[in-house]
Amino acid sequence: MTELPHTKLSINVNKIATLRNSRGGNNPDLVQTALNCESFGAQGITVHPRPDERHIRYQDVFDLKAAIATEFNIEGNCQEEKFIQLVLANKPTQVTLVPDALGQITSNHGWDTIKNQEYLKDIVAVFQEAGIRVSLFVDPDPRMVEAAATTGTDRIELYTESYATNYLLNKELALTPYLQAAKVAQQASLGLNAGHDLDLHNLRYFAQNIPGLLEVSIGHALICDALYLGLEVTIQRYLDQLKS
Template sequence: MAKLSVNINKIATLRNARGGNEPNVLKAAIDVQEFGADGVTVHPRPDGRHIRYQDVWDIKPIIKTEFNIEGYPSKEFMDLVKKVKPHQVTLVPDPPEALTSNAGWDTIKNKSFLQEIIADLSDAGIRTSIFIDTDLNNIAHAVKTNTDRIELYTEPYAVMYAKNKETAIAPFIAAAEVARKVGLKINAGHDLSLENLKYFSDNISFLSEVSIGHALISDALYFGLEKTIKLYKQQLIK
């Protein structure tokens, strides 16, 4: 059964919209773990528009499950994660001004850059995952960066799912098979939801972890956070 890591960035977005400390990001990190999540994901950006660097420091001591920090490997980001030492760092290629991650790494073009970054994280005892699309050449070359895992960028799957779920999942099955053959573990994330998560999980049988934020927090507005996490966990049961 794949693990569920809950991305709490949207909690911070709500807090930042009004200032103050409501909703409380630290309490959200505690609660998602108490409610059954297998981990907490955050994606701090330089402009602090949702999760802030101080939030990362505040969250680390209360982690009882797994802490996953996503981000572009700028000097500031690398300094942060090497000091905080989360269980996993997920490297994303998006620039600081991007609204959200919307593409995977070109592992051929960026091989040397990623090798250097990943070696630095490995020396700090941090597991790495790189955000990647379903291009089979990029996945085959991902292993040359020495990453531990890849995170499949699943927005294309989510967009196509309602039209033709078999067509939507096909490139992800192929991508996951290549990753498995070269010895990479597989995470996934971006626009996975209660509508499409089970079908994805059922078809990627060696999936290690999914990271879900926007859809899960949106569903929690209707179902409550505890029930929503249970609903998402149910989708991952084989």
């Protein structure tokens, strides 16, 4: 078992924007919520803008960039030219490239880094030349991790939906492909992030057992928990899962 006390928690604030947009106006205040997340201990803020702006608006990205002090991570589909320009205009700490389809409700698969290898090499270079750290969203498949390394990306983010789904059935088996992928990432000198459906039930086991885990990005579950526990208490509980 590997103890990883320094795994960073980046909070995805998409759901805060969804709630705000449902009534118009600025309640809840997205920027203030992000600042509160930071003051409560979050080490990063994540957004995933989509072309229809159904949650994060493009202006939100500019507003957050100007306000927050921790790491800023912008996720999205780099095959959309407007996304590329948004990221280059804001120069976040990290851009996480996700192969979303237009109108997709939420991300549900990683890149085929073999099929898209040449394209990914080119787009990774575009962001790196602007001084932005790049992470590729990938499934826990050693072949995809190996091919990701050839693109020049700084990190990968493991898509953890299958781990979360299978955790209650057999947590050891659920973790196995992620452990294999993480070991390949280490051998390839790739930084390692993870995200999607991680929560207070399954996060500790994942963080304790995945070597080299640098960052987790959590939004939906954390915001849902905050409805019952309050935002500050919830963030502290998630941070506690990453400490031991």
